[in-house]
Amino acid sequence: MVSKENPRPGGRSARVQAAVHQAVRDMLASMDRADVTIPLIAQRANVTPSTIYRRWGDLQELLADVAASRLQPETEPAKIGSARADLEAWVEQYADEMSSGVGREMIRDILSVADTATAEKCSGYTQQQLRVLVARAQERGEAFPTFTDLMDHVISPIMYRILFEQAPDAGYIRGLISRLMPQDAAKF
Amino acid sequence: MVSKENPRPGGRSARVQAAVHQAVRDMLASMDRADVTIPLIAQRANVTPSTIYRRWGDLQELLADVAASRLQPETEPAKIGSARADLEAWVEQYADEMSSGVGREMIRDILSVADTATAEKCSGYTQQQLRVLVARAQERGEAFPTFTDLMDHVISPIMYRILFEQAPDAGYIRGLISRLMPQDAAKF
DNA sequence: AGCTAAAAGCAAATAATTTGCGTTAGTGCG
DNA sequence: CGCACTAACGCAAATTATTTGCTTTTAGCT
Structure with missing residues (x-):
């Protein structure tokens, strides 16, 4: 629009x-x-x-538009150390941003317009960042979850909790990631 | 309110x-x-x-109120056969209802009000239904995912896709469930 | 520089929202 | 049973938001 x-x-x-x-x-x-x-x-x-x-x-579409532009990441995920460390850091920052007061408001603004294009755009930003992490891991030859698993089993539960329940904490997030890492599979 | x-x-x-x-x-x-x-x-x-x-x-709160009352389940999950069959049937019906045009509109109405109470109530309905299924499986002594795993790894990905991407299909849903069933774990 | 069409300004008309005040209808008590 | 009480409702005026027709401005093009 x-x-x-x-x-x-x-x-x-x-x-x-x-x-x-x-x-x-x-x-x-x-x-x-x-x-x-x-x-x-x-x-x-x-x-x-x-x-x-x-x-x-109307106001909702304007707010959604502004929110979408604010959610666009301006940098690639930071390089901390291992691919897993990068992933954990990025996801924690993602969850913090989204569960903050303004973050939740932005998500609500985006979801409350009839047109799904804005929501898809925002999901696209997330996907783009995850793909960078996946590619980085592959480049380094480190074991890593698939892109789809990250979306379904890390991002989705975090977003569900933010939208419908209480904001997730860091321990919960690390647990979600841990369960997808091959070397940790035995723990579960 | x-x-x-x-x-x-x-x-x-x-x-x-x-x-x-x-x-x-x-x-x-x-x-x-x-x-x-x-x-x-x-x-x-x-x-x-x-x-x-x-x-x-305002209109949004009214629509959210109506949506919440429409999402309240009036019956327990149907008894099809095994606990797993019951689960699959219930989740597929849940996904169908939520991804339909009116379903998506109801979810948007619920999420777009500032007050989180309505959203929590609706998530509570889902949780209540899942707890019935979990209890039923336990009663029968059948292997079954935990309640938390169902929320995080079945409901959440379905809802994320409905909200941010395309509606999930039946095959995808069965895949989500399958990965949580102990006897199928080897497949993944 | 002049032409063109999309976008912006302006102002009047319409529609939605808020608010003050009088009325009505459940509730609890004698 | 009827009386008093209070929250919810109706009504209408005032305010505020939204829509719309028309004019003016501006950016890109030749």
Whole structure:
């Protein structure tokens, strides 16, 4: 619904988008989200409300758009040591970010729009990071879970708990990973 | 936010709640959800809009409330044959229900409200059903996954795929279960 | 530089939400 | 049984958000 690449004739697309996104980020950081409205965002972004309505449709889609752009990772997973150490560090950071107050709000914003494209995009970010870790392990010849197993048996349980129950802790996360590592299989 | 038991002095609570819930269900079944508004619901339920606003707060909370009541299971998991057969049948029916159009909408409604109580309630319904299956297996002395493993490694991946990717198919679901059954462990 | 079309501004019209106040209907007690 | 009490409801006015028709601005193109 937004940011068509290949901008056609008219349109000062980029400027408005940046101003609105910034306004939303500022407001989410400084006030209760229930008080964030499109007229207020428009005022802070120096834009008219109708511009936002025409471009994003409604508040939920705008919030989802902002959340998605905030969830886009800007760096590859850090290189700590072994492939497993990298994985554990990355997943713990992922879980922390997602289970924080703002993280949960972003996920909710993304899931609450009818269009599934934004949710898929965010899942794509996660998948992309995991693929880097998998490739790195393979390159080094270290034993490592498959990409699918990581999605199904590490990411999914973490996300389920964040969405429906309580935020997972570090011990739980290490347990999920451990159960997928071949050398640890005997423990379970 | 709704249905206080132990009704105090005033209040014809139950009648309005039933009428509004019914109106919402009818409307979700017969029209596009984007066109469902509180004034329309109020009209169909023969209630004034302000009653709905005061009682539920906003449309999202009302939809979440209705969705939660629809997701409450009315029966125990069916007894097909072995504990495993019961489990497979129940999980497949769960996945079908959740990945259908209305199922996905209900989940989104539930997750999109700030208050996590409704989401927890729904997860509680799932847990309750699984506990029945676990208890049944134990009673019969059949090998069976633990409750936690079912939540983490069957329900969670299914829900993740429904929310962020494509709906899971029956083969995928059987694979998730299979990997948790002791006698099948060698296959993986 | 001028042309074009998408995007933005503006303002009026419409629709949704909030709110104050009077009324009604369950509940518990005498 | 009827009276008092209180939470929930209805109504309508006020506020706020959203939609829409029309004009103006801007970025890319020739």
